Amino acid sequence: MPDLAESVRIDAPADLVYSMVSDLGRMGEWSPECTGVTWRGGRGRGGRGRGVGGRFVGHNRDGWKRWSTYGRIVRAVPSRVFAFDISLGPVRSATWAYVIETADDGCTVTEEWTDHRPAVIRAVTDLAFGARRRINRDSILTTLANVRAAAEARTG
Secondary structure, eight states, X not given: OOSEEEEEEEXXXXXXXXXXXXXXXXXXXXXXXXXXXXXXXXXXTTSOTTXXXXXXXXXXXXXXXXXXXXXXXXXXXXXXXXXXXXXETTEEEEEEEEEEEEETTEEXXXXXXXXXXXXXXXXXXXXXXXXXXXXXXXXXXXXXXXXXXXXXXXXX
């Protein structure tokens, strides 16, 4: 069960929205915190990229604070679900997922965040970077609104 989940209705096809949220290199266009990713092990056209097992380094910022995370794609079902685990160093910290449900003339997208941080790590990172639950809720709402605007602009 995710710790946070927010949904938005998007007047665009599920396959378009999936292609957007699974293209993590473009996440900086929508997220207020993630500025993008660098694929590990070579992405290329023939690389693992958006497929299960694909690995990446996430680049993040919040004001003057900058940090990197390590990610691995754990689910990739086109037009349905895209999920990845995030680690801070050797510590698994979260799972992020985009769940897409087809609806009349569009889809509903739910962005989920599941916190896997051990209590002591949670306390330290929340002190250093702010309360993740509050920050991530605001970030999810902004990301979904930006994905919606971009997807609907592409479909006219």
